[in-house]
Amino acid sequence: MNKPILQIENLTTSFQISNEFYPSVDDVSITVNENEIVAIVGESGCGKSALALSILGLHNTKRTKLKGKINYRGQDLLSLTDSGMNKIRGKEIGMIFQEPLTALNPLMTVGKQIEENLDLHTKLSSAQKKERALQLLGQVGIPKPAVTYKQYPHELSGGMRQRVMISIAIACSPSIVVADEPTTALDVTIQAQILDLLKEIQKETKLGIILITHDLSVVAEVADRVVVMYAGQIIETGTVTEIMKNPLHPYTRSLLNSIPSNNNNKDRLHVIEGTVPSLDRLQRTGCRFSPRIPWISQHHHEENPTLHEVNPGHFVRCTCYKTFEFKNKKGGPAINVTSKS
Amino acid sequence: MSLLKVEDLKVHYPIRGGIFRTVVDYVRSVDGISFELQQGETYGLVGESGSGKSTTGKAILQLTKATAGSVYFEGKDLVKLRKAEMREYRKDIQMIFQDPYSSLNPKKRVLDLIAEPLRNYERLSPKEEKKRVQMYLDKVGLNPESIHNYPHQFSGGQRQRIGIARALTLKPKLIIADEPVSALDVSVQAQVLNFLQDLQEEFNLTYLFIGHDLGVIRHLCDRVGVMYRGRLVEEGNSEDILSNPQHVYTKRLVAAIPDIRPEFRDEKLKMRQDVKKEYEQNSEIFFDHTGRPYDLKKFTDSHRVALP
Numbered sequence: 001m002n003k004p005i006l007q008i009e010n011l012t013t014s015f016q017i018s019n020e021f022y023p024s025v026d027d028v029s030i031t032v033n034e035n036e037i038v039a040i041v042g043e044s045g046c047g048k049s050a051l052a053l054s055i056l057g058l059h060n061t062k063r064t065k066l067k068g069k070i071n072y073r074g075q076d077l078l079s080l081t082d083s084g085m086n087k088i089r090g091k092e093i094g095m096i097f098q099e100p101l102t103a104l105n106p107l108m109t110v111g112k113q114i115e116e117n118l119d120l121h122t123k124l125s126s127a128q129k130k131e132r133a134l135q136l137l138g139q140v141g142i143p144k145p146a147v148t149y150k151q152y153p154h155e156l157s158g159g160m161r162q163r164v165m166i167s168i169a170i171a172c173s174p175s176i177v178v179a180d181e182p183t184t185a186l187d188v189t190i191q192a193q194i195l196d197l198l199k200e201i202q203k204e205t206k207l208g209i210i211l212i213t214h215d216l217s218v219v220a221e222v223a224d225r226v227v228v229m230y231a232g233q234i235i236e237t238g239t240v241t242e243i244m245k246n247p248l249h250p251y252t253r254s255l256l257n258s259i260p261s262n263n264n265n266k267d268r269l270h271v272i273e274g275t276v277p278s279l280d281r282l283q284r285t286g287c288r289f290s291p292r293i294p295w296i297s298q299h300h301h302e303e304n305p306t307l308h309e310v311n312p313g314h315f316v317r318c319t320c321y322k323t324f325e326f327k328n329k330k331g332g333p334a335i336n337v338t339s340k341s
Numbered sequence: 342m343s344l345l346k347v348e349d350l351k352v353h354y355p356i357r358g359g360i361f362r363t364v365v366d367y368v369r370s371v372d373g374i375s376f377e378l379q380q381g382e383t384y385g386l387v388g389e390s391g392s393g394k395s396t397t398g399k400a401i402l403q404l405t406k407a408t409a410g411s412v413y414f415e416g417k418d419l420v421k422l423r424k425a426e427m428r429e430y431r432k433d434i435q436m437i438f439q440d441p442y443s444s445l446n447p448k449k450r451v452l453d454l455i456a457e458p459l460r461n462y463e464r465l466s467p468k469e470e471k472k473r474v475q476m477y478l479d480k481v482g483l484n485p486e487s488i489h490n491y492p493h494q495f496s497g498g499q500r501q502r503i504g505i506a507r508a509l510t511l512k513p514k515l516i517i518a519d520e521p522v523s524a525l526d527v528s529v530q531a532q533v534l535n536f537l538q539d540l541q542e543e544f545n546l547t548y549l550f551i552g553h554d555l556g557v558i559r560h561l562c563d564r565v566g567v568m569y570r571g572r573l574v575e576e577g578n579s580e581d582i583l584s585n586p587q588h589v590y591t592k593r594l595v596a597a598i599p600d601i602r603p604e605f606r607d608e609k610l611k612m613r614q615d616v617k618k619e620y621e622q623n624s625e626i627f628f629d630h631t632g633r634p635y636d637l638k639k640f641t642d643s644h645r646v647a648l649p
Contacts, residue, residue: 043526044497158390187389187553192597192613214526217556217599221606240603258531260560262601268538269531269560275496 005175005208006032006055006093011068013047013054015279021065022279024050026232028068032176032208037199039211039223039240041255045276047232048212052178055210056095057085072176091121094169098181100161104153110137110164111149117171136167141197159190163197170201176208183218195222216255217262220244228252231276231288234307238314248310248321250296251289257326270326287318295327296320342416343377344547345401345515350374350410352393352400352571370396372571372633373410378515383541383548385562385579387555387594393571394551398517401549402434403427414515432462435508439520441500445492451478452488455507462511477506480543481536498529505536509544517549522557534561556598559583564643567591572634574627577644587646589627590634592616 008030014021025047032038040048053059054066057077070077072092077085089095097103105113114133118124124132130149137145140163153161162182169177179198183191199222202209211223219226219240226243228236228251236249247253256262257270274292282288287301305318353367371393378384386394399405401412403419412419414430422430435458438444445454455474459465465473475485481502483495492500501521508516518537522530534557540546552558558565558579565582567575567590575588586592596613600606627648628634637645 043528188555188599189389189553189593189597192599195599196610196613214528215599216527217601220601220603221599221609244601244603255528256601258528259556259601260531260534261556261598263560266538266560268535271532271535272528 002036003034004031005034005073006030006210007069007071008051008055009069009071011051011054011066011070013050013059014065014067015050016063016065017280020280022282024232024279025054026284028229028232028234030227030234030237032210034175034208035202035206036224037202037209037211037222038225038227039213039219040227040229041213041216041219042229043214043255043272043276045231045278046229048214048229049180051229052095052180052210052212055178056089056093058089058095087121090117090174091172092174092176094172094174094177096162096165096169096177096179096182099185100158100165101153103165104161106153108152109149110151110153110156113164114168114171117168121172132171133167136171137164139170139201140164140167141193142167158186159193162186162190162194166194166197166201170205170207173205174207176210178210178212180212181214182211184213184215191218192221198222215259216244217259228255231282233288233317234315235289235317236315237307238311242311242314246311246314248314248316249289249318250293250320250324253324253326254292287320289318290320293320293324296324300324343413344380344415345378345549346411346413347377347397347401348375348411348413350397350400350412351408352396352405353408369571371400374566374568374571374573375410375637376566376573376576378547378549380514380547381541381545382564383550383562385558385565386549386551386568387553387558387565388568389553392568394568395519396571397568398436398519398549398551401517402431402436432458432511433514435511435513435516437501437504437508437516437518437521440524441497441504442524444504445500447492450489450491451503454492454503455488455510458507458511473510474506477509480509480540481506496529497525498532501525501529501533502536505533505540509540512544513546515547515549517551519551520553521550523552523554530557537561554598555583555594567594569634570632572647573637574634574647575645576637577640581641581644585644587640587644587648588634589616589620589623593620 011025011028012023013025014023042048055070066078111133114136115129118129118132134145134149137148142148142163183194223240226240227234230251236252247256254270254272263269272292287305290301300323301320302318307315307317309315350371351373352371353369355364356366356368358365388394396405400407407420419430452474455477456470459470474488478485483499483502522533550562562579565579566573569590575591582591583595586595593616596616600609634647635649637647640646
């Protein structure tokens with residue numbers, strides 16, 4: 001039943017900052033199975049998008065170094081040439097970007113943009129392509145496919161544009177779709193619709209979806225498995241029920257506590273002290289989260305934190321989770337207003 | 342007396358067409374809404390994009406001209422004021438904008454950004470001005486030494502706090518916050534929401550909080566008005582709206598709040614599908630023949646709904 005499609009093994013993606021390479025994704029291993037939504041969660045700057053770009057080979061090749069393996073059905077994507085990668089990108093692996101208005105071409109009609117993908121990867125006649133495009137628009141819930149087919153992106157609302165993006169991503173029936181914050185720019189009602197749509201499509205086509213988001217409540221709604229990333233590393237991973245019911249790592253628990261609907265009315269929300277360190281300032285030894293929970297003394301952290309399997313399939317990095325407690329036991333403020341940042 | 346009373350406010354934009362560019366119809370952005378804000382409370386205006394919530398905020402500040410209706414601030418109708426008279430009231434009503442990346446001038450330093458309102462209304466020596474700016478920076482948790490930095494040197498959450506500091510400098514009575522956290526990460530959002538709450542206590546502020554996320558609104562607001570197509574379709578205490586929504590559109594918003602408990606996933610999905618069905622089948626119950634929501638009617642003492 002668990003048929004792996006994509007296996008990322010010890011992937012390290014390093015970016016160049018003034019002649020030095022700093023790993024933005026650090027020794028990450030993730031397996032995505034058929035018919036499964038894997039969510040990658042973390043604040044901005046945690047390396048989620050860098051991971052997505054590495055999978056698709058969309059990084060700047062001159063200023064980025066990749067190490068490790070990305071196995072797609074037995075093929076190592078990192079060893080492929082540009083033209084080899086072009087055959088996979090868009091056909092086998094689809095991508096949904098965050099901001100549909102900037103990702104879509106403003107000068108091309110919606111229909112042409114969907115057909116562009118079919119042009120590259122199939123040998124359909126123009127009539128067949130149009131038929132397929134119309135069928136895709138219907139599949140993603142666009143009420144009048146024939147009208148939308150001839151429209152330009154600016155004529156559509158945000159939710160409709162995101163639907164068009166999804167239809168482009170699934171045009172060639174890929175087996176994996178990488179969705180980078182697909183609902184962040186949308187209203188909550190539209191977000192719910194798009195998430196429902198993604199789930200529906202995934203059930204129909206047995207897709208594997210990598211969903212990248214900063215919002216744990218989105219994860220709770222759709223994901224099967226969760227990977228929490230902090231400063232380039234996986235710090236906790238497990239099934240969605242396990243992570244939501246029994247979150248262990250201080251970072252996961254802090255993120256959960258900062259969601260308004262997870263709190264009582266008017267209670268103060270939990271705020272994680274400090275910010276995600278920038279690549280060149282990141283301390284690469286010891287627990288990377290420790291500067292943001294300074295009240296936990298150093299000897300609770302491991303010297304070289306590794307992932308520990310606490311329950312079958314549930315991994316946590318470092319040992320600090322065992323003794324971690326919020327400063328204020330209610331999960332209230334860990335930082336007060338007047339403190340300097 | 343309520344601090345702010347909006348009465349039958351309308352903002353219509355003309356649609357011109359035909360060869361003589363005559364006015365053929367109107368876009369009814371805000372179409373007759375009324376609500377009141379008491380001193381010290383937080384009122385949430387919630388709706389999807391295009392429902393007219395931001396236009397309402399702008400029309401209260403007279404940044405957009407109201408077509409009809411009145412906006413009483415401390416008993417004075419702002420709509421009828423001349424520009425020069427309005428100037429005095431602008432001090433008391435400040436706005437926090439949605440996108441901290443586009444609402445701060447990238448060519449200005451923090452000192453100038455925050456001091457700008459002060460320079461418009463008060464005559465301070467540069468030294469006093471600097472002191473005042475630093476005090477507000479400290480209030481919003483930013484380093485007072487950073488007055489000479491530019492907006493790009495700050496993160497999204499910090500920028501939003503600069504926007505908040507700027508809104509506070511003139512000691513306003515009412516703050517209109519137009520989706521202040523929509524562009525932020527969840528963890529940063531928590532930070533900004535906490536600040537807004539603390540500042541409210543400290544300065545006895547009244548908030549008109551505009552947003553699309555009922556999860557955030559529930560957390561922050563005492564009372565909530567739900568907007569749809571320029572009209573209020575439901576109004577009441579946060580609890581009324583969240584636990585006992587009556588209008589189908591409110592139900593839709595409530596069903597869309599993501600749930601953190603994965604075991605309720607299917608239940609939520611079913612709820613969304615039911616609401617969608619109700620919306621499609623029974624629209625004549627909730628909207629008149631032109632698709633316009635009805636006027637608000639009393640449902641309970643604190644709860645009003647737009648039903649026929």
